[in-house]
Amino acid sequence: MTQAVKPRDNRAWYLVAPVMVSIVFTAVIPLMMVINYSVQDIFGQSRLFVGADWFNKTLEDPAFRGSFLRNLAFSIQVLIIQIPLGIVLGLGLPKKGWRSSMALVLMAMPLLIPFNVVGTIWLVFARGDIGLGGYFLNNIVGLDINYAQDSFDAWTTVLVMDTWHWTPLVALLVYAGLRAIPDAYYQAATIDGASKFAIFRYVQLPRLRGVLTIAVLLRFMDSFMIFTEPFVLTGGGPGDTTNFLSISLAQLAQAFNLGPAAAYSLVYFFFIQLSCFIFFTILKRF
Amino acid sequence: MGLELQGITKAVSGEPWLYGIDVTFERGLNVLAGPTLAGKTTLMRIAAGLERPDDGKLILDGEDLTGVSVRKRDVAFVYQEFINYPSISVTKNIASPLVRSGDFSEQQIKDRVAELAELLKLGPYLDRLPGELSGGQKQRVAIARALAKKSKLLILDEPLANLDYKLREELREELEAVFTQEDAIVLYSTTEPQEALAFSSHTVIMNEGRILQMGPAITAYRQPGNATVARVFSDPPMNLIPAKQAGSQLVLTGAAKGPRPQHFHEIEISDLLIGIFPHQVKLERQSIDDFEVVGRVALAELTGSETFLHVQTESGRLVAQLSGVHTRPLDEEVRVYLPSTALFAFDSSTENLLRSPEVSDFAHG
Numbered sequence: 001m002t003q004a005v006k007p008r009d010n011r012a013w014y015l016v017a018p019v020m021v022s023i024v025f026t027a028v029i030p031l032m033m034v035i036n037y038s039v040q041d042i043f044g045q046s047r048l049f050v051g052a053d054w055f056n057k058t059l060e061d062p063a064f065r066g067s068f069l070r071n072l073a074f075s076i077q078v079l080i081i082q083i084p085l086g087i088v089l090g091l092g093l094p095k096k097g098w099r100s101s102m103a104l105v106l107m108a109m110p111l112l113i114p115f116n117v118v119g120t121i122w123l124v125f126a127r128g129d130i131g132l133g134g135y136f137l138n139n140i141v142g143l144d145i146n147y148a149q150d151s152f153d154a155w156t157t158v159l160v161m162d163t164w165h166w167t168p169l170v171a172l173l174v175y176a177g178l179r180a181i182p183d184a185y186y187q188a189a190t191i192d193g194a195s196k197f198a199i200f201r202y203v204q205l206p207r208l209r210g211v212l213t214i215a216v217l218l219r220f221m222d223s224f225m226i227f228t229e230p231f232v233l234t235g236g237g238p239g240d241t242t243n244f245l246s247i248s249l250a251q252l253a254q255a256f257n258l259g260p261a262a263a264y265s266l267v268y269f270f271f272i273q274l275s276c277f278i279f280f281t282i283l284k285r286f
Numbered sequence: 287m288g289l290e291l292q293g294i295t296k297a298v299s300g301e302p303w304l305y306g307i308d309v310t311f312e313r314g315l316n317v318l319a320g321p322t323l324a325g326k327t328t329l330m331r332i333a334a335g336l337e338r339p340d341d342g343k344l345i346l347d348g349e350d351l352t353g354v355s356v357r358k359r360d361v362a363f364v365y366q367e368f369i370n371y372p373s374i375s376v377t378k379n380i381a382s383p384l385v386r387s388g389d390f391s392e393q394q395i396k397d398r399v400a401e402l403a404e405l406l407k408l409g410p411y412l413d414r415l416p417g418e419l420s421g422g423q424k425q426r427v428a429i430a431r432a433l434a435k436k437s438k439l440l441i442l443d444e445p446l447a448n449l450d451y452k453l454r455e456e457l458r459e460e461l462e463a464v465f466t467q468e469d470a471i472v473l474y475s476t477t478e479p480q481e482a483l484a485f486s487s488h489t490v491i492m493n494e495g496r497i498l499q500m501g502p503a504i505t506a507y508r509q510p511g512n513a514t515v516a517r518v519f520s521d522p523p524m525n526l527i528p529a530k531q532a533g534s535q536l537v538l539t540g541a542a543k544g545p546r547p548q549h550f551h552e553i554e555i556s557d558l559l560i561g562i563f564p565h566q567v568k569l570e571r572q573s574i575d576d577f578e579v580v581g582r583v584a585l586a587e588l589t590g591s592e593t594f595l596h597v598q599t600e601s602g603r604l605v606a607q608l609s610g611v612h613t614r615p616l617d618e619e620v621r622v623y624l625p626s627t628a629l630f631a632f633d634s635s636t637e638n639l640l641r642s643p644e645v646s647d648f649a650h651g
Contacts, residue, residue: 184365187336190356191363192431193386202382206373 037262054263064264067245068271071224074159074244078223081163083216086170091204093175104175107168119232122161148234151241158230158242162223170215177211178204213283217276224272287347288312289333289439289471294342296328303328304495306342311473312488315465317503318475319482320492321518326475329492330441333473335359346438346471362432364442368424370416376403376427377412383435402430405464422453429461433468441473446481458484479519483507493518508645513559513637516630522564522594527601528634529560536560536626540600542577547626549641559637561630564594567606568623576623579604583614597622 038055041048058064089107094100110118128134128145137143147154181204189199227246230236236243245268252261294307304325311333318326331337333344335356344352351359362383370379380399384390390398403409406426416424425445432440445461446454462485465472476482482489482503489503498518499511510516516524528539531553537543538560571578581599593612597604597620606622614620631640 182367182369184367184369187356188363188365188369188428189371190336191334191361192383193357194382198386202371202373206371 034262034265037258038266040259042258050259054259055267057260058263058267063240063243063248064245064267066240067243067248070240070243071226071245074226075220075223077159078162078166078219079216081159082167082170082219083212085163086167086215087174087208087212089167089171090174090178091200093171095179104172107171109168110165111168111172113165115228116232118161118165119229122157122164122229123233126157149238151238154230154234154238154241158226158233161229161233162226165229166219166222170219173211173215174208177208181207209283213280216283217279220279221272221276224275289347289473290343290345291329291333292343292345294329294332294339294344296325296332296337296340298328302495304332304339307497309490309497309500311471313469313471315462315472315474315485315487317482317485317487317489318473318492319477319479319489319503319519320475320498321477323494324492324518325495326492327443330363330443330473330475333439334361334363334441336363359439360435360437361439361441362435362437364425364428364432364440364445366444366447368416368421368428368448370424370427370431372416375413375415376408376419379416379427380408380430380434383431387435398434402433405433405467406430406460422449422457425449425457429464433464436468436470438470439473440468440470443475444477445474447477454481479503479507479521482519491515491519509639509642510561510630511639513561513632513639516561516632516639520563522605522607524561524563524630525567525604526632527560527562527604529558531556531558536577538577538579538601540579542579542601542624544577544626545575547575547629549627549644550629550631553631553640555633555640557634558640559632559634560624561632562624562628564605564607566625566628567604568625569595569606569608569612569620571623572625573627575626577626579622579624581620581622583616583618583620585616586612586614588613595620595622 039049039051041050041053093103093107113121125131125133126145126147128138134145137145144150145153147157185203185207186199189203194202225246226244227250230242230244231247231250234242236247245264249261249264249268252264289311291307291309291311294304295302296304307325307329318329320326328337332339335344335351335354338353342352343350371382374382377399378385380402381395384395384398399412403412406429408423408426408430411419411423411427416427419427425448429442429445432442442461446457449457458481461474465474474485486503488501489506490500491498491506493514498515499506506515506519510519510524513524513526517526530537530539531546531550534546535543536546536550536558568576579597579599579601581597581604583595584598584603585594585596587594587596588611590611591609593608593610595606595608595612595614597606599622604622628643630642632638633640
C-alpha cells in the first residue's frame with residue numbers, strides 16, 4: 001500500500017543556518033567546554049573524570065554560599081532602592097521643551113561611563129582624605145567613612161555607586177513608558193475626580209507594567225552579575241564583605257582550578273537563568 | 287436652560303482655532319458635525335472644562351461655569367480612543383466615578399452598575415479586565431462609565447470613529463435609545479454626515495472654527511445655508527459648478543447649457559454656483575431638460591454596491607455616485623447628466639443658498 005507523501009520543502013533551513021552556526025560557535029561550544037571541564041579534574045596533561053564532585057563541592061563550599069547570599073542581598077537592595085527611585089525620577093522629569101532634553105541628557109550620563117571608570121571615580125570620590133564625597137562626609141558631616149577597612153562602608157559605597165550608575169536606566173524606561181500614555185487617560189481620570197495618587201495607581205502604574213518588567217529583569221540580572229565596581233574599589237574586601245560570586249569565580253579561574261571554576265560558573269549561570277524565568281513569569285501575570 | 291456658550295474664542299499654539307462660538311445646547315442629543323480640524327474637539331473640551339476659553343462665557347442651567355475646574359463640574363466624557371482603567375475589572379471601571387465621588391452607598395453603586403451593564407449589554411464581561419475585551423466592548427465600558435454618574439453634561443467625542451462599520455451601526459442605534467432615556471445634555475461629535483443624519487436630532491455644523499449652520503440634520507442636508515455646508519455636510523461632497531443665467535438659459539461653465547430650471551425663477555443674480563449631490567449625477571439622460579456634461583474618467587472607486595466615478599470636465603471635477611459596478615478605463619470620454627430639478631443654486635459671490643430642489647426630488651436615495 002502506498003501512502004501519499006506530503007511534499008516537504010526544507011530550503012528555509014538555509015536561511016536559518018548562518019544564525020545557527022554563529023550561535024553554535026559563540027554559545028553552544030563554549031558552554032559545552034565548560035560543562036566538559038566541570039566533570040573532570042584537570043591537572044596539566046592529566047584528566048580525570050570526577051562526575052558531579054565539583055558541583056557537590058561548590059554547593060557545599062561555605063565561601064560560595066557566602067558569596068551567593070551576598071549577591072542575593074545586594075540584588076534585593078538594588079531593586080528596593082532603584083525601582084521606586086527610578087519611578088519617582090521618571091515622574092518628575094520635565095515633559096517637554098529644552099528642559100526635558102537637558103534633564104534626559106544629564107541623567108543619562110552615568111549610563112555612558114564604562115564600569116571600571118565608574119569604579120575608579122568612586123574609588124577616589126569616596127576616599128576620606130582626598131575624595132570630595134568622603135571628605136565632605138568625614139570632615140563636615142562628621143561621619144567616619146573608610147571603605148577600605150569598614151565593611152558596612154564598603155558595601156554601602158558599592159550600593160550607592162550602582163544606584164548612581166543604573167537608576168537613570170530605570171528612570172529613562174519609566175519616562176518612555178509615561179510618554180506613551182495618551183493624554184485622554186489623564187483627562188478621563190480628572191473628569192472622574194481622581195486624585196494624583198489615584199491617577200498614578202490606576203492609570204500610570206498599570207500602563208508602566210511592561211517597562212517596569214524589563215527594568216526589574218535588567219536590574220536584577222546586572223546586579224547579580226556585578227564584578228567590576230567592587231573589584232576596582234576593594235577587590236572584594238575588606239575581608240569578604242564585597243566578595244561577590246563573580247569575583248570569587250574569577251579568582252578560581254585565574255588559579256587554573258578549571259574544574260571547580262566550571263562547576264561554579266554553571267551553578268551561577270543556572271541560578272541567573274532560573275531567577276530570570278521566575279521573575280518574568282511572575283511579572284507577566286500582573 | 288441648557289448649556290449656553292457665548293462668544294467662545296480659543297487659540298491653539300498661537301493660531302486662532304475657534305472664532306466666537308455662540309450656541310445653546312438643550313437637554314437631549316446635540317450632534318456636532320464637521321470635518322477634522324473644524325474645532326469640534328476643542329469646543330467640547332471647553333464645554334467640559336478641560337480647557338479654558340480665551341474669551342467668552344460658559345453657562346450651564348443659568349450658572350456661569352467659565353473657569354470652574356473640571357473636577358468640580360458634573361460632566362462625563364467619552365473619547366475616540368477606548369479609555370478605561372487597565373488594571374481593574376469592568377465592574378470597577380463602571381463604578382469608579384461613583385466610588386470617587388463618595389456620594390453613593392455600596393448598594394446604589396451595585397444597582398447602577400447592574401443597570402448599565404444591562405443597558406449596554408456588558409453582563410457577561412463584568413469580571414474581565416478591559417484588555418480582555420474587543421474594541422466595541424471597550425467603548426461600551428467607557429460609555430457605561432460616562433453614564434454612571436448621571437452627569438448633567440455628557441460629551442462624546444467621535445465615540446464610534448475607531449470601530450468597524452457594523453459595530454458602529456449597532457452601537458449607534460443603541461446609543462440613540464440610551465440618550466433618550468438619560469435626562470442630560472448630550473454633545474456628540476462626528477465627522478460623518480451620515481451619522482448625524484441617522485441621529486436626526488439637533489445638529490450643529492462646524493468648519494474651520496466657525497458654526498456654519500444649526501438645526502435638524504435633515505434641513506442642513508436639504509437646505510444647506512451656503513456652499514460650504516453643502517460640501518461639508520455631504521459625503522462625497524456636493525459637486526459645485528460655476529454657472530451664469532442668460533435670459534431663460536442657464537449656462538454651466540464648460541459650455542453645457544439648457545433651459546433655466548423651474549425652481550430657479552425669481553433668481554435675479556446672474557453669477558451662480560450650481561450644486562448637485564453626487565447621487566443625482568446620472569450616466570443616462572432622464573429628461574430633455576438634463577444638463578449634459580462631457581468629461582474624461584479620472585478615477586473609478588468601487589465600494590462593492592456602488593461606484594464613485596470621478597469625471598474631469600471643463601467645469602471642474604464632478605463625482606457621480608452610481609449604484610452597481612461601473613468599471614471605466616481611465617481617460618475614457620464620458621457624458622454625465624445633471625437633472626435640472628435636482629440642482630441647488632448658490633450666489634457665486636457670497637456662496638449663500640438661493641434655491642434648493644423640491645423635497646420630492648430626494649425620493650431617489
